[in-house]
Amino acid sequence: MGMTIAEKILAAHSGKEFVEPGELVNAKVDTVLGNDITAPVAIREFKKIGVDKVFDKDRVVLVPDHFTPNKDIKSAEQAKIVRDFAREQGLTNYFEVGRMGIEHCLLPEQGLVGPGDVVIGADSHTCTYGALGAFATGVGSTDLAAAMALGETWFKVPESIKFVYYGQLNPWVGGKDLILYTIGRIGVDGALYKAMEFTGPVIRQLSMDGRFTMSNMAIEAGGKCGLIEPDETTLAYVKGRAKFPYTFYKSDDDAKYWEVYEFDVSRIEPQVAFPHLPENTRPVSEAAHVKIDQAVIGSCTNGRLEDLRLAARVLAGKKVHPEVRCIIFPGTQEIYRQAVKEGLVEVFIDAGAAVSTPTCGPCLGGHMGILAKGERAIATTNRNFVGRMGHPESEVYLSNPAVAAASAVLGRIASPEEVV
Amino acid sequence: MQLSGAAWKFGSDIDTDLIIPARYLNTSDPAELAKHCMEDADPEFYSKINAGDVIVAGKNFGCGSSREHAPIAIKAAGISCVIAKSFARIFYRNAFNIGLPIFECPEAAEKIQPGDRLEIDAGSGLIKNLTRDESYRAAPVPEFMQQIIAAGGLINYVAKRVKKNG
Numbered sequence: 132m133g134m135t136i137a138e139k140i141l142a143a144h145s146g147k148e149f150v151e152p153g154e155l156v157n158a159k160v161d162t163v164l165g166n167d168i169t170a171p172v173a174i175r176e177f178k179k180i181g182v183d184k185v186f187d188k189d190r191v192v193l194v195p196d197h198f199t200p201n202k203d204i205k206s207a208e209q210a211k212i213v214r215d216f217a218r219e220q221g222l223t224n225y226f227e228v229g230r231m232g233i234e235h236c237l238l239p240e241q242g243l244v245g246p247g248d249v250v251i252g253a254d255s256h257t258c259t260y261g262a263l264g265a266f267a268t269g270v271g272s273t274d275l276a277a278a279m280a281l282g283e284t285w286f287k288v289p290e291s292i293k294f295v296y297y298g299q300l301n302p303w304v305g306g307k308d309l310i311l312y313t314i315g316r317i318g319v320d321g322a323l324y325k326a327m328e329f330t331g332p333v334i335r336q337l338s339m340d341g342r343f344t345m346s347n348m349a350i351e352a353g354g355k356c357g358l359i360e361p362d363e364t365t366l367a368y369v370k371g372r373a374k375f376p377y378t379f380y381k382s383d384d385d386a387k388y389w390e391v392y393e394f395d396v397s398r399i400e401p402q403v404a405f406p407h408l409p410e411n412t413r414p415v416s417e418a419a420h421v422k423i424d425q426a427v428i429g430s431c432t433n434g435r436l437e438d439l440r441l442a443a444r445v446l447a448g449k450k451v452h453p454e455v456r457c458i459i460f461p462g463t464q465e466i467y468r469q470a471v472k473e474g475l476v477e478v479f480i481d482a483g484a485a486v487s488t489p490t491c492g493p494c495l496g497g498h499m500g501i502l503a504k505g506e507r508a509i510a511t512t513n514r515n516f517v518g519r520m521g522h523p524e525s526e527v528y529l530s531n532p533a534v535a536a537a538s539a540v541l542g543r544i545a546s547p548e549e550v551v
Numbered sequence: 552m553q554l555s556g557a558a559w560k561f562g563s564d565i566d567t568d569l570i571i572p573a574r575y576l577n578t579s580d581p582a583e584l585a586k587h588c589m590e591d592a593d594p595e596f597y598s599k600i601n602a603g604d605v606i607v608a609g610k611n612f613g614c615g616s617s618r619e620h621a622p623i624a625i626k627a628a629g630i631s632c633v634i635a636k637s638f639a640r641i642f643y644r645n646a647f648n649i650g651l652p653i654f655e656c657p658e659a660a661e662k663i664q665p666g667d668r669l670e671i672d673a674g675s676g677l678i679k680n681l682t683r684d685e686s687y688r689a690a691p692v693p694e695f696m697q698q699i700i701a702a703g704g705l706i707n708y709v710a711k712r713v714k715k716n717g
Contacts, residue, residue, distance in 0.1 A: 155695055172579045172619055180710045198577055205577035255617040255641055271619035271645035277709045285695065319564055320611040324640050353611065355640055408564060495573040495616070516568040516615060523572075523591040 133383025135291040136358050137326035140266040140380055144249045152290040152389075160190075161375065162244055163278045164252030166234055166491075167195035171212040172272035173253055177279050185220050186282030190375075192224040192243055193217050194234040197491045202498035232463025232489045235259040235347060235431035239339075240463055245369055246361040247378030251278055256431050256513065258349045261327075262342035263369065264361035264380060269350060289355045290389035291326040291382075296333035298397035303547045305441075306341030307433060307511065307531035309333070310348040311402035312394065315412030323353035325389060328382065333396050334359060339368045340437035347432045348513050351409040403509075403544060404529035407517045415534055418544040425508040426451075426539035427520075428532050429460025429487075430494045433511035436466050438532040443475040445536035445547050446482040452542030457484035458493060458500045484539070496520045502527075509538045552673040554631040554652065556603030560665045561592060563609030567642065570613065570621040584620050585627035602629040605671070607663045609635065613642025622651040632671060634678065634689070636660040647696050648705040654678065654689035662687065 134142065138150050145156035165173050170193055177185075185191045193213050198206035217225035224243060231237065235256050238244045244260045250267035251257065253275040260267035270284070278284045294313060309329075314321070327349045334342070342359050349357025359365075361379045369377060403418040405411040428434075428442045439461060451457040459479050461467035467489065470476050479486050493500030494512040502508055502521030508528070510520065515527035530538070533547040540550050569592045571584055578584070589596040589606075606612075606625065612635035613621060622645050625633065632652040646653045652673050659678045663669065667682040676689035692700070702708035 155693075168573075168576045168618065168620075172623075175579070176706050179706050181713050197573075203577060209577060209579070253617055253619075255615065257617075269617040269641050271617050271622075271641060271648060273619060273648035273705050274644060277705055280709060280713065287693075319614060320637065320639070323611065323637065350615075350641075353614065353639060495568075497573055497576075514566075514568070514615060516566045518572055518591040519568050 132387065133385035135326065135328060135382045135386040136264060136360060136380045137266055137291055137356060138288060140247055140249060141286060141288055150288045152288050154288045155285060156288060157283055157285050158249050159283050160251055160278050161248040162190045162192060162250045163275060164192045164194065164234060164238065164250070164254065164257060165275050166197050166254055167199060167210045167213055168197045169253030169272045169275065171209045173275040173279065174212055174216045176273050176276035180276065180280045182280045185279045188221050189223045191222055191279050192238060193222060194226045194231055194237060196231060196233050196489065197495065198497050199490060200228050200488065230464060233431045233434055233491055236434055236462030236466065239263060239343065240465055242369065242372035242374040245373045245375060245377030246365060247380050251275065251284055255350045256347050258354065258356050259343050259347040259431060261346035261349060261357040262339065262359050263365055264359060266356055268356050289324055289326045291328050292322055293328045293330060293388045293391045295331035295391065295393045296396050297331050297393065298333065298395040300333060300396050301400055303401050303533045304396065304399055305531055306337055306344035308399060308402045309396065310345040311404050311409065311412045311529065312399050314348065314352045314409050315402065317352055319351060319408050319410045320353040322349065325354055327352065327354040327357045329357060329359050335362060338437055339364055340435040343435065344432055351513055401531055401534050401546060403534065404515055406515050406526040406528065409513070409515060409529060415530070415544065415546045418528070421528065421544040422507065423455060423509050423538055423543060424506040425500065425502060426455060426457045426535045427493050427500055427508055427510040427512060428535050429462065430491065430512040431462065432513045433532050434460055434462030434466065436469055438511065439466065439470050439475050442532040442536040443478040445533050445550055446484065446540065447478050449482055449540045449550060451483040451539045455539050455542050457539040459484050459486045461489055463489055493520060509535050509544055511535050554603065554671040554673055556601065556605050556631050556669060558605050558607045558663045558665060558667045558669055559600065560663065561606060561608040564611045564614055565592065565608050566615035567613055567618050567621040568615055571618065571624040576618060576620055579620065581623050581627035584624040588624040588628040597628055600629060603631045604629065605669050606630055606633045607660055608633065609660060610637045612638050614639035617641045619645045619649060622646045622649050626651045634659050647699050650704045656687050656689040659687035659689070
């Protein structure tokens, strides 16, 4: 019987020829990840285990990105725990402010995760690396601590759900819209405990940036991971970038799926997820009445170069609405540099937008763009839960970067076609 | 282990931002986190509950972020266990890892009403509703998870393994 990509990767990492859903395996992990919120707890737990050193100083990656640059004294103390531990352990992949990025933009860019890897990260959006064909999933701090010590972790082999996308993409529709549409169709627990596999001709044509956006939000459907079979696009991305060996896995033709969904993308227009769950999606044309106070463009979902280019295409020669704050966050220093080179940052500043150093800050209501009571934001981030971006009575609408940019200009949720 | 307390009911898709808002994640001190447990769902929650009380919720409890601060806040607030129709994956793992008992039981989640007095046998997963004179049985805890619980959490489990292997 055939296996899915998820099953093949888990089998290869647990020394088995064959695994099937439901089976419990102990798998070697290639890379483990923590940030300034989750790593301090992991480090505390790690020290109780009774080992001196992490399993591999090159493959324990620590990125303080949530409350950095340090937003207050408490955050500074948390970040310091991470920094001290990285120094004490001699970690080669600790990323300091000024050299860092939002973790899920940074790790692929730096070639620290690759196709066929098993990656666990104490951050739920670790599933982003599924776009490279890696089995990557979020865990808590204690699981991270154990994996830092052992270089392995346990998994229940998940069932897989296949999502096939076909048809012609409409203008301004990209990875964000496909994943929002998918979550809207199956719900925030529609893929609970399952591996999601995104496939079909539309995915094959999607850029790496678009693929990262899709895999990033697998967790918003409850998914354990969001895998995309690696191809020439993947190869072009990892070539010259990958710091470790990698393997391309493909699902067998006779692999078993829990369910298969087929979506005709020609029927999908840009999507907007209404508060307070990512599953509350509607076409942008049905959202145009919603006034906004803030537009946030960036994050591990949509902070990559292609996203910034899209936003700049909409904002070029336009002004942000007088009653709107538009805040733009490049995902990494490298993306930031390229955005400067290409003149995107100038477009943003000319339009009256704020451009920030990479940070997760506003996405989780940490800092750098908190909403007051009753305020409303459109954001290219991944969650619109109650209080996610600030006051419990504020609201977040999720969209792609072009829709967020168009909304920033008009002061209400808008389709890019109304602006460009 | 016998757990007992009053039920506090919540709906479905209770996310980790509701359980512990990110604005408080600049600390990992359990006592500090406990004060803000469920704050955005019920601002008075921490001051109203008594030690041993039980959170009862719908489907997909603990969805969203991987923050272990969520089960830590619940446990440190004095909640003895969580009963839900289903749990989000990362929360499920985290709860076991830090020693917060959780029970998947759609029937209990349906029938239990706010304030009902509950008695739960953690070993067998039998949930008794003393107020309504009903009992419900939770889905059995997977064997591997039972080993983690028996060892006193994942870190103790791993520490024992490390020690054994020298």
